[in-house]
Amino acid sequence: MAKRIHDYNHVQPDHDDHELGYRARTRERAKLLDRTRTRVKQGNIPEGALQGTVMRPLGPRWMVATPPGAIWDCAVSGIVDVPHTSSLVAVGDTVWVLPDASQDGTASIIKVDERTTVLSRKAAGRGKREQVLVSNAEQLCIVVAAAQPDYKRRLIDRYLIAAYKGDLAPMIVVNKIDLIPDEYREDFVDDLRVYSDELGIPVMFTSTTTGEGIAELEQELLAHVSLLAGPSGVGKSSIINLISNIPQAVGEISRKYDKGRHTTTAAIVIPLRNGGTAIDTPGIREFALWELGLDELPYYFEEFAPFAENCKFNSCSHTHEPGCAVKAAVEQGELDEERYESYVLLSSEQ
Ligand SMILES: Nc1nc2c(ncn2[C@@H]2O[C@H](COP(=O)(O)OP(=O)(O)O)[C@@H](O)[C@H]2O)c(=O)[nH]1
Ligand SMILES: [Mg+2]
Ligand SMILES: [Zn+2]
Numbered sequence: 001m002a003k004r005i006h007d008y009n010h011v012q013p014d015h016d017d018h019e020l021g022y023r024a025r026t027r028e029r030a031k032l033l034d035r036t037r038t039r040v041k042q043g044n045i046p047e048g049a050l051q052g053t054v055m056r057p058l059g060p061r062w063m064v065a066t067p068p069g070a071i072w073d074c075a076v077s078g079i080v081d082v083p084h085t086s087s088l089v090a091v092g093d094t095v096w097v098l099p100d101a102s103q104d105g106t107a108s109i110i111k112v113d114e115r116t117t118v119l120s121r122k123a124a125g126r127g128k129r130e131q132v133l134v135s136n137a138e139q140l141c142i143v144v145a146a147a148q149p150d151y152k153r154r155l156i157d158r159y160l161i162a163a164y165k166g167d168l169a170p171m172i173v174v175n176k177i178d179l180i181p182d183e184y185r186e187d188f189v190d191d192l193r194v195y196s197d198e199l200g201i202p203v204m205f206t207s208t209t210t211g212e213g214i215a216e217l218e219q220e221l222l223a224h225v226s227l228l229a230g231p232s233g234v235g236k237s238s239i240i241n242l243i244s245n246i247p248q249a250v251g252e253i254s255r256k257y258d259k260g261r262h263t264t265t266a267a268i269v270i271p272l273r274n275g276g277t278a279i280d281t282p283g284i285r286e287f288a289l290w291e292l293g294l295d296e297l298p299y300y301f302e303e304f305a306p307f308a309e310n311c312k313f314n315s316c317s318h319t320h321e322p323g324c325a326v327k328a329a330v331e332q333g334e335l336d337e338e339r340y341e342s343y344v345l346l347s348s349e350q
Contacts, residue, residue: 022054045096049110054093062089064097064110065269070136072107081111086111086120087345089130091267092225096134118166119227122288128335129288134267134279137227139220140260141170145234146178146188146205153191157342158287159229161300164292168227171202173217175235178207186322194336197212208238218243218274225277227267232283240278245271294350301343303335 052066059136064072074097081096087114089095096111115135124133140163144151152205156172163170172195174188188205189196202220206213217239220226228236269348294317298304304318304326312323318340329335 003269015309024342033266042238043237045111046098049096049098050107051096051113052092054089054091054095056091057266063106064095064113065330066097066226071107072099074107076109076110078108078110079107083114085150086130088141090132090135090226090271092117092135092137092165103207117168119162119168119229120166120290121162121284122290123325128291130146130257133284134227137168137225137279139171139226140166140226141171141173141217141226143230143234143236143239144173144219145179145231146174147176147179148235149231149233151231151234153338154342154345155231155287155291156195157339157346158289160195160285161289161292164300171220172196173204173206173228173239175208175239178210179207179302189258192302194339198336203213206235206239208235208242211242213241214242218272220276221272222274223278223282225279227279227281229281229283229284237280240270240272240280243272244278245273289346292350294345297343297347297350303339304329306344307335317347319347 035132048071050066050072052064052072055063055065055071057063060075062076064074064340066072072317074095080088082088089109093115094113095109096113097107098110099107114130117135117137118132119134119137119140120132123129142156142158142159142163144156148341160170162168171295173194174192177185177188180188185205189203192203195201195347204213204217204220206217208214221243229241240320267279270278270280272278298308298318307329308316308318309327310325311318311321312325313321314324316324318324318326326335326340330337
């Protein structure tokens with residue numbers, strides 16, 4: 001499907017969006033756009049075009065790396081062939097670029113390949129538009145700090161849902177563990193036991209100041225594309241600096257490019273020294289989940305399921321109904337209380 005950028009930006013979600021599956025919706029929108037678009041035949045890639053990866057935004061332009069080592073400063077203009085309807089180009093996208101005739105390292109993105117995974121949020125402002133923050137990562141490392149700042153379990157739960165929705169394998173990294181005296185460490189292990197033991201999500205404890213846990217984390221990131229996300233100030237960039245090909249460069253690159261720019265959603269792709277790729281993200285302050293249906297919410301709290309079978313009402317939302325077995329299980333300490341609080345909060349937001 002090819003679209004003019006201009007038209008693309010003005011596509012509004014159909015009012016009956018919810019009833020249609022994603023593919024059907026895509027087709028509907030394609031029809032809407034048909035009036036104005038010029039076709040680029042599938043697979044018809046112009047001579048001289050190169051396939052590469054979107055490394056980071058450069059203001060309105062994009063940095064694209066094409067193997068074996070070229071970097072292009074790319075515009076998105078004219079006709080672009082894309083298979084999706086949200087966020088025309090995102091960091092992590094596999095794209096095709098056509099170098100400009102000027103031969104000065106500039107190029108145009110002419111095609112974006114299908115995304116295998118996404119980390120999305122609801123775009124700021126009104127409406128329900130999906131904003132893809134990063135595409136094609138394999139795993140989502142939810143990075144939090146043991147202290148400075150203290151982590152909030154609710155945010156972890158939000159990221160977990162985003163991971164499952166976007167087909168990313170989740171992992172929890174608790175950094176700055178050096179700030180916790182030995183006698184309190186077990187409390188952190190206990191607090192996160194619902195994730196590690198019940199949900200089977202890897203939980204790692206790290207410190208970039210002592211180096212604790214860094215080798216183990218690096219092992220997990222080998223040969224994968226890993227997205228590091230979490231609040232700002234927890235040590236994401238510090239971790240990546242320790243294990244990337246370009247130590248100390250991350251902060252400088254960011255400072256050089258990001259001055260005065262809207263960087264709240266800008267991610268950066270960084271090659272790791274022992275293989276693998278990390279994608280660093282700045283703290284994502286506003287993280288509203290993209291198109292989360294009330295009925296799908298329980299699906300993301302899978303540990304509730306065995307109890308939910310015993311709720312008095314089949315359609316129990318586990319919030320206010322009498323005879324709710326999930327609530328009873330929380331009261332009896334059989335289900336994690338904070339997970340339940342996350343659930344209630346999320347259901348009130350939908
Ligand atoms: N005590 C301690 N401080 C850390 C650790 N990792 C990072 N920091 C500090 O935390 C601050 C934020 O780190 P940064 O990597 O920029 O966090 P980001 O915003 O998540 O990328 C910096 O001052 C780091 O020096 C750690 O493991 N322990
Ligand atoms: Mg950072
Ligand atoms: Zn219930």
